[in-house]
Amino acid sequence: MSRKVLVADLDEVVAALISHILSRQGYSVDVALTAQTAAACLSQWDYGAILLDSRLISALDGFSDRTSRTILLSPSVSSDLPVRAVLQKPVELALLIHTVDECVK
Numbered sequence: 001m002s003r004k005v006l007v008a009d010l011d012e013v014v015a016a017l018i019s020h021i022l023s024r025q026g027y028s029v030d031v032a033l034t035a036q037t038a039a040a041c042l043s044q045w046d047y048g049a050i051l052l053d054s055r056l057i058s059a060l061d062g063f064s065d066r067t068s069r070t071i072l073l074s075p076s077v078s079s080d081l082p083v084r085a086v087l088q089k090p091v092e093l094a095l096l097i098h099t100v101d102e103c104v105k
Helices: 012-024 035-044 054-059 063-069 093-104
Strands: 004-008 028-032 049-053 070-074 085-088
Touching (some): 012 093, 049 063, 063 070, 085 093
Parallel strands (some): 004 028, 004 049, 070 085
16 A cells, blocks of 8 residues: 555644654655645545545545545544544544554555
8 A cells, every 4th residue: 555645634733743753654745734735636646544634524525435544633533424543633643653554554
C-alpha cells in the first residue's frame, strides 16, 4: 500500500504538525487546508491514508469511496460515518502514528 498520506484540515497549525510528524516517520505527505484542495488531491493521487478534519466531510464529493482509508480528525471520538478510525483532537501522537501505520498496511 502507498505510504503517501493526505492531511486535510482547516487548521493550518494542526495540518503542519501532523505533516511534520508523519514525514519524520517516512511518509510522503500532502496537505490540504480547504475542501477544494482536498478534492483536487484525491482526484490525482491514491493515498494509503487520508486524515480528514470532520468539518470538511460535507464539502467533499466522492468521500464515501475512500472510507476504508480515512481517519477522521474530530473534536469527539464518536462518529456515525463509516471511516477506518476516529481520532479526537488534540491527537495523541503515538496513537496517530499507530493508526496511520495500520491504515497503510
